[in-house]
Amino acid sequence: MPVQKRKKDLNILEKLYIPEIVKGMALTLKNMFRPNVTMQYPEIRFEPPSSYRGRPVLVQEKNGTERCVACGLCSRVCPALAIEVQAAETELEKERYPQKFEINMLRCIFCGFCEEVCPEEAIVMSKDYELVFKNRNDGIFGKGKLLVPVDNLKDRLEFLRKFK
Secondary structure: OOOOOOOOOOOHHHHHOHHHHHHHHHHHHHHHOOOOOOOOOOOOOOOOOOOOOOOEEEEEOOOOOEOOOOOOHHHHHOOOOOEEEEEEEOOOOOOEEEEEEEEEOOOOOOOOHHHHHOOOOOEEEOOOOOOOOOOHHHHEEOHHHHEEEHHHHHHHHHHHHHOO
């Protein structure tokens, strides 16, 4: 059997890896003189784009009612089982509303599935990225902490409508 020759044999310089070392050093030198991109965080706040998925919030209409109709799809689709919804009947034009709506932020993985499955655009991912808890009970957000006026979420809702 004849010995097969490799497609490309290395020359002496390539065997010593000198060209690759020079390429690496050139890349390092080029990046040393680029401007810094580090943000001075507490003084300069990061303004996320409308596609950013921060903490989930409930949309509150201008008349003070929430959009949620307590269908429970968000709690069923949540992979971390972080959402709990209990429905109640109402006399308004919609038939149900969430009597209890809680999100355990310690379990939430910010995947955005709840936002995608919601038929009413009632739960959206906000731009909030600062979540600090002193104890475990502070990490469970009820309707009081979750309701956000629709005017504060305008850019996220427009982003969602553009890609649906």
